[in-house]
Amino acid sequence: MSVVFDALVVGSAPAGLSIAAALCHQGLNVAGLAKAPPPGEWPNTYGIWCDELEPMNMTHLLSHRWQNSVSYTAKKKILLHREYGLFDNLKLQSHFLEQCERGKMSWYQGTAAGIEHLATHSCVTTTEGTTVCARIVIDASGHQPALLKRPQNDRTAYQAAYGIVGTFSAPPIEPQQFVLMDYRADHLSPDERQEPATFLYAMDMGKGVFFVEETSLANSPAVSFEVLKDRLNKRLAFRNVQVNEIHHTEYCLFPMNLPLPFVNQSVMGFGAAASMVHPASGYMIGALIRRSPLVAKAIAEALNHPQTSPASVATIAWRALWPTDEIRKHALYLFGLENLMRFEEATLQAFFASFFQLPLPQWSRFLANTFSTPEILQMMLKLFAQTTNDVRWNLIRSAWGDRNLLWEMCNPKAHYLNSAHKH
Incomplete structure (x- = not known):
């Protein structure tokens, strides 16, 4: 039998490289699968607030920094008093690849076409006919994942x-x-x-x-x-x-509003494949950097047991990525997104004018997704109290129209139960 890696990561964009680097840091034997293995060009720009990177000592990976950060909404210029940065994509990619190389990561070129789950490992077959086996497979191939399954979305935003x-x-x-x-x-x-x-x-x-x-x-x-x-x-x-x-x-x-994947499948997801895009802002890069070490640590601990099945490892990894409070927050952010999409232009501008008048720690942590659910609710109540009557009325109307999202926020464990029942 060919070598069985500890983990196989499908994808080489920021999501794939960040989780691969974290897995290598845990001392795991990692393989990667990509249409074009790195290094390669990342065509998009990736911005982030500098204070999100400072705790991780990663500000040296930025190509630009701006202290003069502003927004214009409701005909007002709002000084944000927060430093913003733009990643140097080559430096960011090199940062991840250096960790991967220290772990002697192996890369395979190809496109994932199918997967077979065995007792102690899974084998991914590519369209080119190559087979790569690992004890856990992590799909980080983007919002149209190669291997992951998710519920249907009636209205994708x-x-x-x-x-x-x-x-x-x-x-x-x-x-x-x-x-x-x-x-x-x-x-x-x-x-x-x-x-x-x-x-x-x-x-x-x-x-x-x-x-x-x-x-x-x-x-x-x-x-x-x-x-x-x-x-x-x-x-x-x-x-x-x-x-x-x-x-x-x-x-x-x-x-922006993809539902969470089914969490009882034997494949793990990361990045957009795992619905990690912030529904209220579209940002994800900070979450990838913060959360990849936690997920990698959970996977490494699960793999300490030699006979653990891929399904068991994936279950542990999913719960590390989407614990109940993260599911609550995801539902709240989706609720907020549904509100914004219903707002007319004047209401939308009034909303953002009120949002950026909140204390800096509140709106900044909301956008970074580092709040707990009670803290988000407290922030929402403060925003409701200080915004315009028009915004308030639209929020009240949406609370009834999107009550299913609020119900999910109150019952996060139902996601795991429903996933097991439907899939």
Whole structure:
């Protein structure tokens, strides 16, 4: 029989490399499977608040940092008083790969096509005919996972963005500024303002180069790239800014409200495959870095028992990734997302104006997903108390319309019971 690895990670994007590095750090014998094994180019930009990286001593992996962080909403400029950073993708990838290489990780090239679960290990077969076996298989292949199964979603909401890095006839934002979201819409016609709202996400990259990106926070169906490009061009033209040279074009599209995967399957998931995208913001990179060591430690402890089945190891890993409080929070964040998608533009802007007026520790930890459920509820009550009547009425109406999500928040263990029953 061919070698049986301790773990096989499917995928080589940030999710795959972060969990692979953490597993190698645990001393496990790890294999990776990817269409193009690393190193390789990561085309998207990955931003993160610097205070999320400081406890992990990883700020040296950033290519840019901005202290002048702002949002524009409800015609107000809101100073965020929080430093934002942009990863150097090559440095971040190298950071993970160095840990993988210290663990002597083995990489296989191919696409996962099927999996067979045996008594003590699982074997993944690729479309190219290669078979790789491991005691636990971790699918980190993205929001359309190769091996994982999840419930059907009746209405998938997508975050979509079109952005360019380049030079301009005049600065599109203030020098040395980072704009988290600019919802000002004076450049749009009254009819366009009735359509799903979009915002500008932008940063001064230095030396006359800027990154500007028109973004739809979440919508079903997704706002098209054509609409986003048109809105970005209109926004720039309204400010008398022309594009001189484009260095890079970014297209971003991913689901925000995927249900949690079935947790009784013998495959573990990580990253977007495991619904780790923050439903209220679209961020995930910080969660990957924080949570991969905890999941890897749980897997390593489970593998200490030589005859443990893949199903048993996966069960332990799933509970490490999605304990009951994380399931509660996921339901609350989905509830919040459903609210935002129903809001008209004026209500949406009023909501964010109130949100960023909350104390910095509250809104920052909400976006980082480092709050406990009681802390999130306390924050929501404070927001409800200080926002506008229009926002309050819409929140009350949504609480009834999305009561199933609130019920899931109150009964997180039902997810495990329902998963076992349905799958």
